[in-house]
Amino acid sequence: xxxxxxxxxxxxxxxxxxxxxxxxxxxxxxxxxxxxxxxxxxxxxxxxxxxxxxxxxxxxxxxxxxxxxxxxxxxxxxxxxxxxxxxxxxxxxxxxxxxxxxxxxxxxxxxxxxxxxxxxxxxxxxxxxxxxxxxxxxxxxxxxxxxxxxxxxxxxxxxxxxx
Numbered sequence: 729x730x731x732x733x734x735x736x737x738x739x740x741x742x743x744x745x746x747x748x749x750x751x752x753x754x755x756x757x758x759x760x761x762x763x764x765x766x767x768x769x770x771x772x773x774x775x776x777x778x779x780x781x782x783x784x785x786x787x788x789x790x791x792x793x794x795x796x797x798x799x800x801x802x803x804x805x806x807x808x809x810x811x812x813x814x815x816x817x818x819x820x821x822x823x824x825x826x827x828x829x830x831x832x833x834x835x836x837x838x839x840x841x842x843x844x845x846x847x848x849x850x851x852x853x854x855x856x857x858x859x860x861x862x863x864x865x866x867x868x869x870x871x872x873x874x875x876x877x878x879x880x881x882x883x884x885x886x887x888x889x890x891x
Contacts, residue, residue, distance in 0.1 A: 756849075761799040763837075763844035764829060768822035770883070771836040777883025778843050779853035780863070784887065786847060786854060787861050791890075794861070798848065860887035 762782055770778040788794035788801045795801050805818030813824035822829070831837035846852040857863075863885040864870050876888035 758798040759844045759848045761802045762848050763841040765802045765820055766843055767831050767837055767840035769820060771833065771840060773883045776856065777885055778840065779847065780857045780882040780885065780887060782843060782847040783853060783855065783857045784860050784863055787857065787859055791861055857887045858889070860889045862888040
């Protein structure tokens, strides 16, 4: 069975058409959510940085303070009365920035899918952030950063964890 899943994953990851890549969502929704988060949070960054962004999501899934699936963690945020997401009120800013969520850079999208697969299905790269549940880009200084323990910097992000 694992060989079938790996073959299916290779087919969808290697597929050049954006519409075909989104078929991944039907077969592996948690991998798809992780890939989108990697793509929008760290595309174009180095492998370690992209893996670290994914590791934070996995750490949140395991932490009782957060939702218990990858998709729920990635899509966590405040909602309007009608159920739509409040603009700029999500844990991961790309999810509720008002823009469409269909990757345009196919090379970076394929890369994000591969990293997501390795993290979610193969458990590779786990632990790179030493338990971090938060991060931010190096060019911002969020208020919450002072309340958490600094773990360190990987690529374009600074990582933190609860005390």
